[in-house]
Amino acid sequence: MYFRIIRNDLKKSKLISTTMLLFVSISAMLLSLAMILIVNLFGSINMMMTKAKTPHFMQMHDGSIDLERLSTFAEGIDYVEDFQVASFLNIDGSDMIFGENLLTDSAQDNGVTTQNSSFDYLLDLDENVIEVSDGEVYVPICYWKDGTIKLNDVAVIAGKSFVVAGFLRDSQMNSTLSSSKRFLVSQNDYASMQTNAGLEYLIEFRLNDISKLSAFEEAYTTAGLEANGPTITYPLIRILNAISDGMVIGILLLISVLTVIISLLCLRFTLLAKMEEDYREIGVMKAIGLSISDMKRIYLAKYVLITFLGCMLGFLLSMAEKGYVLENIRLYMGGSGIEELSILLGAIGILLIFVIMTLYVNHILSRFREISAVKAIRFELETQQTNAGKRFILSRFYTMPSCLFLAIKDILAKKKLYRTMFLVIIFATFVFVVPQNIYYTISQKSFISYMGIGDSDVRIDLQQVSEISKKALEIQKVIDKDPNISNYAVLTTKNFTVKLLDQTQKSIKVELGNHLIFPIQYQEGKAPESENEIALSVLNSDDLGVKLGDTMSLIVDNKEKSMQICGIYSDITNGGKTAKAAFSDDSAKTMWCVIVTKLIETSLIDNKVAELKEAFPYAKVTGMEAYIKDTFGQTRKAMKTAGIGSALIAVIIIFFITLLFMKMLVSKDQYSIALKKSIGFTNQDMIKEYFICSFLIAMFGIIAGILLSNTLGEELARQAISAFGASTFRFARNKVMTYLISPLIMLMAAMGASWLGTCKVSEIKIAERIKE
């Protein structure tokens, strides 16, 4: 019998059932996808890092190297499992030709290396350790993804010919966020290419016990070993590998939670509306002695069925979609080996949604108790309309167009009803705007200033060249006179030893120069200005165990210099452990030097980059736009897809909720529609009235949604983006998009649905509704 009742009921309420089904399946699909992504992402990262035997500690070093001393050091520590020194030959982009493409514009530090013998393997796409033959080159996967390099391309690297034999996954440097990219060639080829210029060492360690990593780091620094370059550790590599997809997962989770909330709101609304509609019947059932649980069961059965079908559909959709969302992870990191587990977890997530919704329906249905049988039969529906807006009367506001007056009056009278629609639109706006703002924020050039890089136009890097200071001076002389360069700063990085309060010593890299010209965003405090001020990156301050306002001693020119910590900032460059200070020093050796410039006109960037490249062939010149594109391009693309997807979902939600509401309103209001028609209102007048209602609700909902996105949404996004190491950032907003185009799209969806939902007004016959 239940089946028959439910079937008839579903037939009668097709739109409501379809809408509910749609909302439930969207939320189930998103949650399932998020679960599948999380499990696979971490699974794939682990799998790749296990197969590649990623080093636990890696020190890049530029300069001479004392292998014997390093070996002795490694042997002296019992928890060091393995140790190796790999070399990496930096090659200028203009010296790397693939087919018809040059890597000149690449902001990455490209170079060649050979396969390692005992760990830190470069893997092929089948996750095997690559064995490369003479004349072959294996290319980092990101160049295949962006279409620069194709299989079997003929390559000329530093004047030597190769064939692209395949693509490689580099567990350390896969992410575009890590600035170096390793190309793999054979031992023989490498030996013939080797020169001292551009040679860099990767001093790598594997430990027996990763929990001893920080102890090891300390031991390494204390030993005063080779450290002319960034230090990268296992946890950081894992973060770099996870960031892009991690953000997508964050957004998926956010949207799925919101759609679950929206579905619950709709459930509540449709159920209450249905109960109101069936008020009399419920009374009768009560009167003839049906128990509350009997009645509840009938209602529950229908909604449980819809929820169940929605969850199943969502699960199937997520299965169909998972290939697409996993594509990036599979490509960059390979399979996770735990796909079944991920599907299981996705299913568990969906089960959770099912349970929550069923419990919620049950909770709402407890209202049955409140319906009195006698009241229900005798008085029909207890009018839910309130005396709201008693002062808002036509005799006072007669100048207002009567349709507008009636619309506002209706909203005031049916506050509870409209509140649901209002809330749903707020949440949908949130879904629409937040991912879009995140995308826009990370696409902004200024975003890098949250990550330790000042906002400039062109940067000139001097690394791995001799006489850096002298060359920097040379460049400075030229750009100082350049009328197209409006401002510049020379930032020199040197290694210093820090003496902490407990007398332990550590070495840190400090970037010296004027940090006020191209300021970065400080999480706390400000940029160093005076001689004795120093700003530390978050990772460094954590590592050194110091905080804002503390002092520490820096050994400069063999003397202790007391420095006060004036600022803490997020940084993703150079392994995240950096420091900035303003004092000048001639004693320590310059590790690298960056000259950042601002041009008078951004349109000049490309020409200036080319011009500077030619003038200073030993320097690496990069346009910042290109740098950002190369570094965040992948993340940006993923976020763009996520943004478009969530906008689409938001529009679908707004459309259906408005349609549902308008249909319900029209069917509830049949009597008053007929009445208004009888006293001379036209169909257009009435459609106008509904239009105004939904316009007002949609407009205020969208405004509130945007406000919420700008506050709460920003906070949530901050949490998500803090994965980048940028923990203090503000949304950059595309004002036209956020305040004009997006609201317009949502408003149009709402108005379109209103039109569809109310056009049946003309079919309501006065005689049928009013005649006794």
Added chain:
Amino acid sequence: MKKIIVAQNVIKTFEEEQEKNRVLNDVSLFIEEGEFVSVMGPSGSGKSTLLYALSGMDRVDEGQIYFGDMELSKMTEKELSRLRLTKMGFVFQQAAMLKNLNLLDNIILPSIHENKKNAKHILEKARSLMEQLGIGELINRDITKVSGGQLQRAGICRALLNHPQIIFGDEPTGALNSQSAEEIMNIFKIINEDGTTIMLVTHDAKVAARTKRVLYMQDGMIVAEQKLSKYNGKNLKERVSAVTNKLREIGI
């Protein structure tokens, strides 16, 4: 006298569960300006349907209905709405009012909707009409807080406010006690004496007896017509018996 409404050979069929039911079966009639007409008949005789057809609220299948020189079937929904708004007034059995408006707002709504410029004048007139009809003190009252008779008076105020040429009443006293019904009929009489045409649909002989001409309907057809003597406030009994005799005569 000029005819305000003319109906010629009107046919209207309802289809219910595949069974055709001819509710108006070749009805022809006219109403002259200033007349006070009632249509009598048992439930299901088609009298309400006739009223809805004559006022353009319902379309007919065949035949013509003229309001003055306008033929209703040739008018659009919009034109019909306009016609109802400016030329017609309606009083229903259950005073049909919008729940979320107070009494005064319900009364002025159609007039203000039609003529915003005259809003002040409309308000004044509405207040004085309410005063005249004895509901002056209920201006800001919620419609759920007044009696059926008071609601019906408010309905009449609304119908009168636009200076309609004709007022249609569908069992206007049907839901009232006899005293309230009597008062409402007195109001109709005064309105009619002021020159407004009135057409009422009723199954109550007492109500029909207060009008000047009675049309009798049965099975969708007008089966008889009766002109009544002038009502002077005292001859109600005779008039009622005249109506009941006629009913008996035609077998209703």
